[in-house]
Amino acid sequence: MKVAVISDLHANIHALRVVLEDLDKENVSAILVAGDLIGYYYWPAEVVNLLMADERFICIRGNHENILHQVLGSEEAAHRYYAKYGSGYEVCRRQLSETQLQWLFSLPEKINVTLDGITFHVGHGALGSTDEYLYPNAPIERLLGNYSEATYTIFGHTHYPFFHEHGGRYLLNPGSVGQPRDTGGLASYLVVNTTNKVVRFKRRAFDKDAIIAAALEKDPSLGYLADIMNR
Secondary structure: EEEEOOOOOOOOOOOOOOHHHHHHHHHOEEEOOOOOOOOOOOOOOHHHHHHHOOOOOOEOOHHHHHHHHHHOOOHHHHHHHHHHHOHHHHHHHHHHHHHHHHHHOOOOOEEEEEOOOEEEEOOOOOOOOOOOOOOOOOOHHHOOOOOOOOEEEOOOOOOOEEEEEEOEEEHHHHHHOOOOOOOOOOEEEEOOOOOOEEEEEEEOOOEEEEHHHHHHHHHOOOHHHHHHOOO
């Protein structure tokens, strides 16, 4: 059985479509999504529609889903987060239906799932956290402290792909589909083969020029949203 792992889509439909085309060719049976489906970019309704319509997706929410919940309930929070992250949340406010919002906010912050007899723990940040970062260069003691009891402990949040193995268990970050921070414009994700436990990291180019153009138009004061695509 092939299980895909993706994270940090950030409302980037251009990247998600490219990744899904590849995962269809891979014939994956399940797609674990480690949070941050929205935020930053500008196609949240299309992204959420795809996730809701495909039974292969098993999703959790990340810190950006939690931020959106705050934004919708507080003008002060809306102003603060728009200034920090851009107009992506305002786009969510305009685009997402009540059904889509209910679906997003009903997602768990972490899950344990068994696929083909193999256990996966999926969270967004470091173990037990939605907001805490765990980078590839973390001290070994900290890495070891972030293993769950599952064979595969999955996390995202940093936007950097990462692999660590200890005692037959694996700590994995697939990197980011929508806003990769190690190499701009190359969606990052991985595929686990549950039969032989081989983990393959994959990259696919997406139309970064479309993202850059949209970011420059909608958030010209936040150059990071465009610049990160050329890192």
